[in-house]
Amino acid sequence: MSEELVLDDVSVHYGDVRAVDGACGRARPGEITAVTGHSGAGKTSLLWAVGGLLEAGQGSGDISLGGRVLADETSAREAGAVLIPQGSALAGVLTAREAVAIPLVSAGLAGQEATTRADAALASVGLEEHGGHLAEELSGGQQQRVAVARGLAVSSLRLDEGSLVLLADEPTSELDHDTRGRVVALLEGIARRGGIVLLATHDPDVAEVAQARWHLEDGVLTG
Numbered sequence: 001m002s003e004e005l006v007l008d009d010v011s012v013h014y015g016d017v018r019a020v021d022g023a024c025g026r027a028r029p030g031e032i033t034a035v036t037g038h039s040g041a042g043k044t045s046l047l048w049a050v051g052g053l054l055e056a057g058q059g060s061g062d063i064s065l066g067g068r069v070l071a072d073e074t075s076a077r078e079a080g081a082v083l084i085p086q087g088s089a090l091a092g093v094l095t096a097r098e099a100v101a102i103p104l105v106s107a108g109l110a111g112q113e114a115t116t117r118a119d120a121a122l123a124s125v126g127l128e129e130h131g132g133h134l135a136e137e138l139s140g141g142q143q144q145r146v147a148v149a150r151g152l153a154v155s156s157l158r159l160d161e162g163s164l165v166l167l168a169d170e171p172t173s174e175l176d177h178d179t180r181g182r183v184v185a186l187l188e189g190i191a192r193r194g195g196i197v198l199l200a201t202h203d204p205d206v207a208e209v210a211q212a213r214w215h216l217e218d219g220v221l222t223g
Contacts, residue, residue, distance in 0.1 A: 003066025052076030
């Protein structure tokens with residue numbers, strides 16, 4: 001099981017704009033922590049800081065998982081950080097199946113096992129019949145579901161290896177009510193397996209499933 005994720009005086013700035021200002025918090029394994037706040041409050045910046053995705057000089061403070069410092073993208077990935085980005089960030093020339101399978105192959109799975117896991121992940125979000133479709137052929141909501149499937153597949157692999165911090169950035173923003181409920185249930189399943197889930201959302205109904213909450217107000221973290 002993952003150990004606690006700890007943020008100590010974490011700030012994110014883009015030039016003169018401070019998106020996150022001295023955030024301190026703890027997120028526990030086995031729990032979903034909702035990261036709430038209005039658009040532009042700093043939710044995405046905070047998740048990117050945890051994932052080590054900021055450019056040099058944009059962040060300060062300390063982020064650690066079980067005492068291991070997450071200083072950059074490499075150390076965050078090695079510690080088990082996985083990002084489901086806002087939107088989809090899919091390559092239009094890849095099929096849905098390829099978009100999910102390629103990160104699994106990069107993580108060390110053989111091609112057939114990666115394909116099997118990719119198909120299972122797509123089925124879990126209701127896209128079992130769309131694996132062969134190019135991303136550019138899918139609707140916005142379907143593309144978001146592919147991105148969720150990709151994140152869940154990689155997350156499951158990381159949990160098999162013992163550690164996970166899943167950073168889910170508005171993963172339900174383009175989904176209908178039924179699909180939103182399905183995705184939330186899948187995130188709850190990741191938490192039950194011992195993962196740490198940071199769920200950035202502006203949807204109060206989605207935030208209600210969380211066991212803990214961090215609220216951002218113009219970059220200042222409370223809760």
